[in-house]
Amino acid sequence: MIDWDDAFDNSGYVAGSDKLAATWAAQAETYRETRGEIDLPYGDGARNRFDLFRPEGTPKGLIVFVHGGYWQMLDKSYWSHFAAGPLSHGWALAIPSYTLAPQARLSQMVAEIATATSEAAGMVDGPVRLIGHSAGGHLVSRMACADGPGPDRLDRVISVSGIHDLRPLLWTKMNNTLHLDASEAEAQSPALLPKRAGLDVTAWVGALERPELVRQTRVLSEHWQVPNVFEPDQHHFSVVEAIGRPGSPLLTELLKD
Template structure:
């Protein structure tokens, strides 16, 4: 029998994960002090706020980063430093918050992210690209599903270490918080849905991830006939750090090669 709690225990298998989160928070705080339009309301909920960082000069488009935390942890304020990867490339970056479980179910969180993306797209001209990490990878993949309520300007989605089949979570202690049932787990699993036609979708994962995250990435990339990348020497946490570097492989996959 598979121990699903162990299968999804990312931090338990990455030495120094807690220190990494503290470092990210400090880096994000420094960026927030310097620049950004902070806590813009996109909906009525207390966490329905987004931060927007704009580049100097002409903007090339809108990038949106959706954070993880298994839908019940963390917030938008930890990730502001990813602006240092997007802004030099001419892209504005929006980082939305969302209501966490158990206050809200995953299907409702999906609708909040759709509202956040649509709202942010009204603030910035040009194409829209989405990137999300872990549970955020699930949420941006849901935006890429057929019939999703997202702007017509959406042109690329990158899911980083995303969770694309929610059914195994039914067997975890975490589900006491998430409160998934079989119907919702199936309905909100991108790997069980069809992708939007004509949308550029990519799946990215650290080669040193837990086996379940590797499996989930292969599962959806095969189901959607979409490319995947398993970046060497990266785990569940180091993999997303590349988004803060304008020249990293991850940033290039998201925003394209530098001019």
């Protein structure tokens, strides 16, 4: 019998992960001290805010990064320093917060990310690309579905360590907060839905991640017939930090022509 709580326990299998949030928050705060348009509204909710970072000169386009935290933790303030990667290549980066569980169901979170993306896209010309990590990987993948609410200018999506089949979450303790039922789990699972035609999608995961996260990546790749990358020597948290590193394989994939 599968222990689904253990299967999704990313922190428990990465030494020092309990210190990462504080480290990221400090790095992000330092980065924001000198740049960024902070707390731009995209809705009426308390968390309906995004930060926008622009490169020197005219941006080549817009990247939107959607954070993880299993739909119930964290916010945009932890990731500002990730902008160093896209900005170094001439792209703008927007980082939205969104309403978390139990105050919001997953369908509301998807709609909020769509609204935030559209609002940010109205401020930056050029192509729009989404990248999300863990729960954020789910949210950007959901926007890449055929019925997804992403803007017309959306041309590339990368799900990093994303959760694409939500049904196993029904048997986890976290569902005490998420309140998923079988119907919603199926309706909000990208791996059970068709992909939007013509959209470039990549499923990306650290090769050292929990087997369930690796499986979740493979499931989306096989269902949508899109590339997958199992990045060597990377765990659930190190894999996403590559967004902030100019020239990293993940950033190169995101920004390629």
